[in-house]
Amino acid sequence: MNATTKIEPATAGLRVPRSRRPAWAVFGERAFEVLIHLCGFSAIIFVLGIFFFVSKEAFPVLGKAGFHLSQFLFSDQWYPTSEVQKRYGVLAMIAGTFSVTGLAMVIAVPFGLGAAIYLSEFCGGKRRETLKIVIELLAAIPSVVWGFIGLTVMSRLIVKFTGAPVGVNVLNGGLILALMSVPIIVSIGEDALKAVPDSFREAAIALGATRWQLVWRVLLPAARNGLLAAVLLGVARGVGETMAVLMATGHAVHIPHSILDSVRTLTANIAAELGEASAGSDHYRVLFLTGVLLFALTFAVNLTADLIIRGIRKK
Amino acid sequence: MSAATNPLFTETPQARRKLRQEALAKWIFASMAGLMIIPLLLIIGYLVQRAWPSLSPGFLFDVPTHGMRDGGVWPAFVGTIYLVLLSLAVSAPIGILAAVYLNEYARDNWFNRIINLAVINLAGVPSIVHALFGLGAFVYAARFGCSIISASLTLAIMTLPVIIASTREALASVPRSFREACWNVGATRWQTIRAVVLPNAISGILTGIILQVSRAAGETAPIMFTGAVFFKAVHKGDLFPYALHDQCMALSMHLFTLATQVPDVKESIPFATAVVLMGSVLLVNAAAISLRAYLRARKKW
Numbered sequence: 001m002n003a004t005t006k007i008e009p010a011t012a013g014l015r016v017p018r019s020r021r022p023a024w025a026v027f028g029e030r031a032f033e034v035l036i037h038l039c040g041f042s043a044i045i046f047v048l049g050i051f052f053f054v055s056k057e058a059f060p061v062l063g064k065a066g067f068h069l070s071q072f073l074f075s076d077q078w079y080p081t082s083e084v085q086k087r088y089g090v091l092a093m094i095a096g097t098f099s100v101t102g103l104a105m106v107i108a109v110p111f112g113l114g115a116a117i118y119l120s121e122f123c124g125g126k127r128r129e130t131l132k133i134v135i136e137l138l139a140a141i142p143s144v145v146w147g148f149i150g151l152t153v154m155s156r157l158i159v160k161f162t163g164a165p166v167g168v169n170v171l172n173g174g175l176i177l178a179l180m181s182v183p184i185i186v187s188i189g190e191d192a193l194k195a196v197p198d199s200f201r202e203a204a205i206a207l208g209a210t211r212w213q214l215v216w217r218v219l220l221p222a223a224r225n226g227l228l229a230a231v232l233l234g235v236a237r238g239v240g241e242t243m244a245v246l247m248a249t250g251h252a253v254h255i256p257h258s259i260l261d262s263v264r265t266l267t268a269n270i271a272a273e274l275g276e277a278s279a280g281s282d283h284y285r286v287l288f289l290t291g292v293l294l295f296a297l298t299f300a301v302n303l304t305a306d307l308i309i310r311g312i313r314k315k
Numbered sequence: 316m317s318a319a320t321n322p323l324f325t326e327t328p329q330a331r332r333k334l335r336q337e338a339l340a341k342w343i344f345a346s347m348a349g350l351m352i353i354p355l356l357l358i359i360g361y362l363v364q365r366a367w368p369s370l371s372p373g374f375l376f377d378v379p380t381h382g383m384r385d386g387g388v389w390p391a392f393v394g395t396i397y398l399v400l401l402s403l404a405v406s407a408p409i410g411i412l413a414a415v416y417l418n419e420y421a422r423d424n425w426f427n428r429i430i431n432l433a434v435i436n437l438a439g440v441p442s443i444v445h446a447l448f449g450l451g452a453f454v455y456a457a458r459f460g461c462s463i464i465s466a467s468l469t470l471a472i473m474t475l476p477v478i479i480a481s482t483r484e485a486l487a488s489v490p491r492s493f494r495e496a497c498w499n500v501g502a503t504r505w506q507t508i509r510a511v512v513l514p515n516a517i518s519g520i521l522t523g524i525i526l527q528v529s530r531a532a533g534e535t536a537p538i539m540f541t542g543a544v545f546f547k548a549v550h551k552g553d554l555f556p557y558a559l560h561d562q563c564m565a566l567s568m569h570l571f572t573l574a575t576q577v578p579d580v581k582e583s584i585p586f587a588t589a590v591v592l593m594g595s596v597l598l599v600n601a602a603a604i605s606l607r608a609y610l611r612a613r614k615k616w
Contacts, residue, residue, distance in 0.1 A: 029505045033420075039409050040416025043433040043479070046472050050440060053451035114347030122341050133604055134352055140600040142533025143442075144567045145593045148574050148585065149358055152365075182351050210333050212340035233439075240441030242536040243567075247575060267443045267536075274446075274540055279455070291447040295440060302439035306432060 051295060058288035067282065072289065078253045080273065080283040088286045090293070095255040096170075096263035100245055101238035103174030103259060104181060109231055111178075112185030116230070117215055119186065120193040132187075139183035143243040150176040150248025164260040166250060171259045173249035177241060181234040188233055192226020193219055195312060225308045232305040236298050242267040266290055362593070366586035374587055378551050384580050388588055390549035393556060394463075394563035398538060399531045401467035401559075402474065407524055409471075410478030417479070418486040419508055438476035442536040445473045449541040462560045466542025473537055474527045481526060485519020486512060518610035525603035529596045535567040543568040545576065566592045 061067050066086060071077075075089025115135075119128055154175060155167025162171070196219055204214040220227070250262025251272065264272070270287050277284035363370075377387025417434075421427040449469030459465045489512050497507040513520075535543075543565045549556040557563045570592055573585040 029503060033505055036412045036416045036420065039412035040421065040430060042409055042413055043430055043437055043475070046475070047433045047437055047440075049452065050437075050444065050448040050472075053456065054444060054447045057447070057451045057455075111347050111351055114344050115351055118341075118344035118348045122344055131348060131352075136604065137597055137600055138352070138355055140529055140533070140596055141593055142535070142567055142596055144533070144535040144571050145589050148570060148589050149362070151574055152586075153358055153361055179351075179355070186351075210337035210340075212337045213333075215340070236439050240439070240444075242441065242443040243571065247571070267441055270443045270447065271536055271539065274450075288447055288451070291444045295444050298439050298441055298444075299436055302436050303432070306435050 051292075054288055054291045054295060058285055058292050061282055061285035061289060064282060067286070072286070076253075076255055078269075080277070080286065086282065088282070090266065090269070090290055092253050092255050093264055093266045093269050093290070096249065097239055097265040097267070099170050099256050099259075099263060100173040100177060100249060100265055101235060103170060104177035104238050105231065105235060107174065107178035108182045108185055108234055112182045112230070112234065113189050113227060115182070116186045116189030116193060116227075117219075120190045121211060121215055121219070135183045135186050138179075139187075141180075143180065143241060144247075146176050146180055146244040147247030150244060154248065158260075162260060166262060168248055168250035169260050169262045170249065170256050173245045173263070173265075174259070176244050176248045177238045180241065180244060181237045184237055185230045185234045188230035189223075189227050192223040192230060192312070195226060196222045225312050229305040229308040229312075232301055232308070236301040236305070239301070240267065240294065240298050242271050246271050266294055270294075359593070362586055362590055366583055366590040369581070369583040369587035370590065375591065376551065378549055379546070384577065385584065388566060388569060388591055389551060389553075390547055390556060391564040391566045391569035391588075392591070393549070393554070394543070394547075395532050395566045397463055397557055397563055398467045398470060398542075398565055399528050401463060402470035402531050403524065403527060405468060405471035406475045406478055406527060410475050410523070410527075411482050411520060413475075414479045414482035414486060415508060415513075418483050419504070419512065434476050434479055437472070438480070440473075442473065442534060445469055445537045446540050448472075449537060454541055460560065461540070461544075461562050462542050463557060463563050464542070464559050466538040466563075466565075469537045469541050470531045470534060473534065474530050477527045477530055478523045481523030482516070482520045485516035485523070488519065489515045518606065522603045522607045525599055525606065529599040529603070532599070533567055533592065533596050535565075535571055538565055538568060539571075545572045566595075 062069065067088060071087065071089055073089075073094075074091055075087065076092040076095070077087040077089045078092060079085070079087045115131075119131055123131070150172050151168065154172050158164055158167040158169070158172055164171075200218050200222055201214060204218045209217070245265045246268040249265060249268065251264055251268075252262035253264050253269075254261075256263045270290055273283070274287050277287055374387045375392060376389050378389050380386035413434075417427070417430065421430070446469065449465055449472075453459045453465035453468050454461055457465075459468075493511050493515065494507050497511045498504075502510065542562050544562040545564075545568075547556075547562065547564050549564075566588065570585060570588045573580050573588055
């Protein structure tokens with residue numbers, strides 16, 4: 001403003017009134033920017049909201065006489081509807097979750113990382129594009145369809161080949177979960193391999209290394225963190241998966257002794273029993289408490305994966 | 316060739332072993348990629364084969380009969396469309412504006428790092444925990460009851476990260492020089508976004524919206540306790556069978572019910588339901604992929 005008044009004498013008589021935007025446009029823009037900021041903050045509000053509402057339903061049970069937190073975490077006795085003595089121990093479900101997820105990772109990690117290596121180092125052009133599209137479609141199949149596949153196709157195959165009495169068990173859930181988490185491991189793993197600078201590859205090839213040596217000695221060590229993050233996100237997917245394991249693992253609440261035992265996972269337990277528990281009852285609140293446990297578990301895993309990925313980007 | 320005479324270029328046993336090793340490694344990795352895809356194709360083929368007796372256009376438009384043991388999936392199909400559209404109406408504006416904030420307004424400080432972290436964690440929260448949240452927040456606290464509103468709001472929050480992530484990616488791919496040119500002719504930040512950034516990013520935003528649709532259509536756990544029911548009587552071909560405060564059927568829920576709760580269902584019906592659900596989700600996804608490929612090929616910069 002000052003500048004215009006200073007040069008005024010030189011342009012005397014030629015002064016055109018500076019065109020201004022109408023007040024409503026300026027005000028509208030301000031208002032809209034406030035809205036944009038609010039939407040930006042919404043993710044935090046939603047995450048806090050999830051934690052708040054789930055724990056609001058869960059925490060009243062903590063002070064109840066018949067409930068002990070140590071029993072909840074370390075007992076495998078789950079008798080929520082017993083007349084004489086109700087017991088709420090989720091250890092068997094924790095064991096179920098980790099056995100199924102563990103088996104899934106044993107299968108999915110080598111295959112997922114192998115496929116990621118193949119995609120980023122051994123094939124190119126059209127074939128890579130096609131494979132990536134197939135993997136994207138694989139990731140899109142709804143979990144209830146996977147559960148249905150486990151219940152019908154996979155369980156029959158398992159009974160046929162292992163002679164197990166029931167086909168819905170840890171092995172079934174593990175195979176289904178493996179198929180479900182492979183796409184995540186492949187896409188994040190491929191990103192991690194891509195993030196290794198090309199100069200590393202060029203240096204190795206100039207020294208006469210084969211592609212295999214390049215992968216084993218150069219890329220895997222260099223992309224170690226990103227691959228670890230890929231595995232962690234696969235684990236998070238496995239722990240959080242509900243419908244597929246609900247349908248594919250059977251419904252036995254006990255600590256599994258072999259991969260042909262039926263189990264129940266934390267997620268499946270909530271899905272199976274929430275409909276029967278009356279709102280406000282101890283049983284209902286304990287199920288919400290299981291939700292808090294799951295929230296904390298996946299939060300920790302995702303946070304770790306994110307910190308690892310962020311560490312890579314900084315470098 | 317001179318290779319025989321020049322010892323420098325003869326194929327030593329070591330080099331041969333190295334090449335063999337390389338071929339073997341390539342073969343192993345390729346088969347790992349293949350082993351992931353082939354079972355999938357086999358399974359899809361098997362599902363379609365088992366579903367074949369029931370698959371017809373009539374299956375889509377028919378209502379379930381004989382206590383869900385026969386008939387079609389129309390009420391479930393319409394219910395899924397209701398849930399998806401309503402959740403899209405909520406999550407698309409919020410998600411797009413949130414992505415605009417994160418990409419255009421946010422500076423790199425601790426607060427915005429927390430927002431990023433929140434988005435990542437929102438994507439990682441298990442679907443059943445979203446269901447618990449929807450039950451606690453929308454069904455009880457907000458008193459919407461078990462209804463289409465509660466279910467679609469739950470779905471909206473669950474699928475928000477999908478839209479945020481792809482919109483952000485789309486916005487980030489608009490070159491910075493476009494914005495600078497616009498600022499230099501005196502446009503404000505929002506005018507620049509509206510006139511330059513958003514039109515150039517529209518393809519990526521659309522892809523994100525389509526992916527949200529496919530994600531929301533397939534989810535079961537979040538709607539199980541917030542608004543989806545096993546059965547609802549609906550007339551054949553009725554386009555508006557539900558009111559917003561009604562409960563509704565949904566394809567994913569219908570498949571779960573048929574597979575686990577209803578005894579003596581006609582064999583091919585659950586398979587056909589699975590094929591319809593998987594088919595519609597994959598079709599929507601394929602649409603997103605081809606849209607992305609088409610627009611990427613047309614891109615001018």
